[in-house]
Amino acid sequence: MIWRSWDLNLKVRLLGELITHTFFWMYFPFIALYFSDTFGKDVAGLLLTVPPLLGIFSNLAGGYLADRIGRKKTMLISISTSSVMFGLFAFSPSPWIDYLAFIGIGMAGSMFWPASSAMVADLTTEEDRRVVFATFYTAMNIGVVLGPVLGSIFFVHYRFELLLVCTIVEFLYGIAIFFLIKETLPALTGKREASAAPPARFSLREQFRNYAIIFKDKPFAIYILAGVLVAIAFMQLDLYMALYVKENVHSQPLVWWGNWSFSIGGTSAFxxxxxxxxxxxxxxxxxxxxxxxxxxxxxxxxxxxxLYGFGFFLMAFTSNIWLLFGCMFVLTLGELIRTPVVQSFISKYAPEDARGQYMGASSLQFSLGRFIAPLAIGLSQWMAPIGIFSIILGISLLSALLYVYMFRLIPQKKNADQRS
Incomplete structure (x- = not known):
């Protein structure tokens, strides 16, 4: 699908999310250091476990609202909230208000993604969906690469100015969504219209009832479980792999010429x-x-x-930086294959009237994986690296087996749905 042929909604959001992601990553990687310096490492560690848990509920709420009030309105609520929270962070008189603003920004972002992903699915054909999702993923990662480099200058030395600019950028993106983006919530007819009609007001009971129905969908529940296992493995990039490289990859030449060499090791190698x-x-x-x-x-x-599993597992057998680069290439290839497929699969599998909720529920893979993944650090005190990397391999291969089982169940579910 050629970019010029994209719907205006997609073009506006691709540009907007490239810019907002870049500014987000100018401050996000430094938050842990900021709160550690402010509250101390122990308190900061506890405080930073709260946002992922709240993000789970925000994801689910975002999916629910996307299917009830619409994709556009849900995104506007999210962007408006994050803009206010960035402003609060910028003008905050207290570190505790900084922390509350940080939580608000995280919850607003978690609410945004189910509606955003559902809108992409609404506007693309099944054949083009992987490419469009991959393009959005590329834009996001441009921000991931550029943001920390810029943030190392601006967050440290010009934090107020950076947060103020983030406030303005979020506000302008909200204006662009309001004026340039059209609603894409599919129109429903007949029985589906009656069953999917929005309640008179927001209802937590209705929300949980709908999600309970989704998780009774056996193939989807297995899909979530497999995704959680993959997320646990992938999160080790920032967790156990960082510890392993720091402790085991000692200073060594990366490149050399004659008597000259450039060496890296430990944290620099990571x-x-x-x-x-x-x-x-x-x-x-x-x-x-x-x-x-x-x-x-x-x-x-x-x-x-x-590829995830073996990319990590092979790291246990080497401390050579070039061989570790090869391992990184293997597991990154797994990441590149997986990401657009995950998003396009859900958009195909989910019913149109519940696409936002399925997207929100799908995001639980990352949230739950991020919550469980740090256990690997604790296990590393009792196990050798080969043991930890073997567990990562086992978890990854188990997820592959679950995917095999899930795809065997899907035709059975479709036949049962047709009979009912």
Missing amino acids: GWLMGLNGLLVVLFTLPVTHWFQSWSDRNSLILSST
Whole structure:
């Protein structure tokens, strides 16, 4: 699908999310350091466990609202909230207000994504969906690469000015959504219209009842479980892998010429590995998506889980930086294959009248995975690296097996739905 042929909604949001993501990553990587310096490491560690948990509820609420009041209205609520929270953060007189503003920004962002993903699905055909999602993922990762570099200057030395600009950027993006983006919530008819009609007012009971129905969908529940396992494995990029590289990859030449050499090791080696990951994501998301366009969702998800597992597992056998670069290439390839497939699969699998809620529920994979993944750090006190990396491999292969089982169940579910 050529960019020029995209709907205006998609063009506006691609540009807006590229800009807002860049500014988000100018402050987000430094929040842990900021709160650690302000509250102390122990208190900051506890405080930073709260936003992921609240994000779970925001994701679900965002999906519910996207299917009830519309994609556009949900995104406007999210953007308006984040704009206010950035302003509160900028003018905050207290570190505790800073923390509350940070929570508000995170919850607003979590509410935004189910509606955003559902709108992409509404506006694209099944054949083009992977490419469009991959393009949005590339834009997001351009922000991930550029943001921390700029933030290392602006957040440290010009925090107030940076947060004020973030406030203005979010506000302008909200104006663009209000005037340029049209609602894409599918029109419903007949029995579906009666069953999916929005309640007179927002109802938590109605929301939880709808999500309870979704999670009784057995293939989807298995899909979520497999995704949680993948997320636990992938999150080790920032967790156990960072610890392993710091403790085991000692200073060594990266490049050399005659008597001259450039050496890296420990924390600097981890930075280079993560930089390679970001660069590969930006450069190869779209090419890899095109290369695997003819692959089925089933085979793509199974392959990506397998590549994750072996990419991490092979790290246990080397401390050579170039071999670690090779391992990073393997697991990043798994990431590039998986990401557009996950989003396009849900948009195909979910009923049109519940697409936003399925998107919101799907985001639980990352939220729950991020909550469980730090256990690997604790296990590392009792196990050797080969043991931890073996667990990561086992978790990844188990997720691949769950995907095999899930795709066997889907035809059975479709037949049962048709009979009912």
